[in-house]
Amino acid sequence: MTFMKLNLRAALLLGSLMIGASPALAEMVLHRGNSGEPQTLDQSQTSIDIEAFIVKDLYEGLTVYDADGKIVPGAAESWTVSDDGTVYTFKIRADAKWSDGSPVVAEDFIFSMRRVEDPKTAAGYANILYPIKNAEQINKGKLPVDQLGMKAVDDKTLEITLERPTPFFIELLSHQTALPINKASFEKNGADFVKPGKLVGNGAFKLAEHVPNDHLTVVKNENYWDAANVKLDKVIFYPIDDQAANVRRYEAGELDLVYNFSSDQIDRLRAANAKQVHVTPAAATYYYPFDTRTEPFNDVRVRRALSMAVDRDFLAKDIYNGTKLPVYSMVPPGLETYGEPAKPDFAGMSQLDREDKAVELMKEAGYGEGGKPLNIEIRYNTNPNHERVATAVADMWKKTFGANVTLMNLDISSHYAYLQEGGKFNVARAGWTADYADAENFLNLSVSSNKTFNYGHYENPEFDALMKKSYEERDPAARSKILHDAEALIMRDQPIAPLMNDANLWLVNDKVKGWGDNANNEHLSKYLSVE
Structure with missing residues (x-):
């Protein structure tokens, strides 16, 4: 009888501990209003910010912008520049991996940027990589893609040679056109490599679901090199181009962030909660x-x-x-x-x-x-x-x-x-x-x-x-x-x-932490959390 009472007391104690712990174990989800449906998630074809917000969560370039809009190391932990400013040597992180667990190597960036410059790809933003040696000639069909000025010194060392010194080259590499794609996934799936279940990325998140004109869900990538510091478990992007609907859903608590809202609402929104209205010169x-x-x-x-x-x-x-x-x-x-x-x-x-x-x-x-x-x-x-x-x-x-x-x-x-x-x-x-x-x-x-x-x-x-x-x-x-x-x-x-x-123009709920206003309008979800 005493033994049964002890077991019952232990079970009740365990249950109360589990109930007390449940908030800490709850999934941390960020709901982002994203102003419209992306045309594509293919880095070579993206051109607008609502696409960049998503693909930069799924992939990581050699460099990235931090929460305050400053350029910092991304997939590359460091780099050196030659005295004449034309040769950049990047050291790729030893623990940089794709979402399938395979290592990110120098050849991944070479493959991706060759694809962008290949005229058959018809990349709208191919010109952004023209500072790289032979890029423009390749894109215009005058040279083969293997003449692009990029070389893998070894798996984790990438050398890029430029046509001429380019003061903004490090910033340029944070652009979505310079993001890597997974060669194995691309060769296996072709144009479908951007779909859920097939997209293999190296960013802080991986694509879980995409219902066009309704929502797109990304979840934490456990193989990301800095996964320990990524607080969000899931981010849901809502492609709502109706700004009034965006604001209504935000005020109803359905959205944590809203990108772009009708300017005639600013005074009313500021009167309700000025701290949540972010207007940053761009x-x-x-x-x-x-x-x-x-x-x-x-x-x-x-x-x-x-x-x-x-x-x-x-x-x-x-x-x-x-x-x-x-x-x-x-x-x-x-x-x-x-x-x-x-x-x-x-x-x-x-x-x-x-x-x-x-x-x-x-x-x-x-x-x-x-x-x-x-x-x-x-x-x-x-x-x-x-x-x-x-x-x-x-x-x-x-x-x-x-x-x-x-x-x-x-x-x-x-x-x-x-x-x-x-x-x-x-x-x-x-x-x-x-x-x-x-x-x-x-x-x-x-x-x-x-x-x-x-x-x-x-x-x-x-x-x-x-x-x-x-x-x-x-x-x-x-x-x-x-x-x-x-x-x-x-x-x-x-x-x-x-x-x-x-x-x-952003609406940012008070419970969102890690937000930084910046003229570059760079807001990677990896820096954010929800209270």
Whole structure:
């Protein structure tokens, strides 16, 4: 009888201990609102931030950005640079492994980057690796892929030779295009290598489930070299491009993070909990490209007139509640290696004077009052803020020129796919966030050979020559002068109308720890936890 009482007491004690321990054993899950469905999880094909947020959780490059947006070692624990700045030697971590347990080796990066430069891959971002020796020639079909300037000294030592010194090369290697893929999985599964159950990554998480337009789930990768310091067990990305729905689900406690929300909600959200509203100035530009292949947008006078008639102060203050800044330059301010961006000659005019000059230019081109009718379609990706901007710009052009302006919107994936695949348009909404903190990253968008991101198909041999010269110039001051001269040409010709500098808008629940605001908008889930 005594023995049975002792056993019963022990069982009750064990049960109470298990109940007390259950919160500590509970799965730690982060729910991320991600603003849209990714077009792809293939590193060679990604181009927008909502894809980068996911693939950078699944794969790790040689370098990564930390929570504060500073570049730090990733899969490479260290590196050295030759005296002439053209040879980088990376030491890959001894304990770096793929999610299937196999070691990450130098050949993995060589295989992946050769694939990006292989013209058969048709990688939209192949040009980002052009600093590597022979990369551009390979991508243009002039050399075989085995001529790429990369060599495995041994399994854990990777040597990369550049065409010329590239000050931003370490930052560039954190871009998703430079992420490795698992050769064995790719050769076995082909295009399906990005699917759950087949994707083998080397990042802090691995892909568990992907239900398009509903959710994508990643779980902790137990084979990740720093798994001991990864606190989250699971991250669920929700591709919600309806910003109002995002905010509702956040306020209902269903989402811990929300990327992008309607700026007209800022005051209300701040009043409810100011600490949870994160508005961070970004190295990013909001702009309207013109399709220079079609009339009348092939006329520089028309493009300049349309750009001059846009009241950027109104867009930034009245539509975005001061969360963006009005700009007239493609390169955002604040880049240390560049300084003050180049501006068009009309930037210093008052808005009224700009409008008067714009009417003169438009009449000179034969459009507007007394001339040919001006029909314009503005395309934008579905988003209430973008709709408000497009509506406001349409009204400005109607009042200034008597233009007939219509609007067309598509979801974010379809919108950018249409532009990147060369679809014809009149005017389109676009945004560019720095891949690395250098003016070249913004100016390269207008190089004629950039078939993916030169949406308006602008061609100017003088501009192309200056950009080429900038790659060959090693003196920082001289290089900056060349880039300023190149930007001045774009601002003169207005193939794009820069409108505002962006801000990164996030809602971050108080229970999310490890968050860091940064202009690069880099937020790896490996640094986060949930209380």
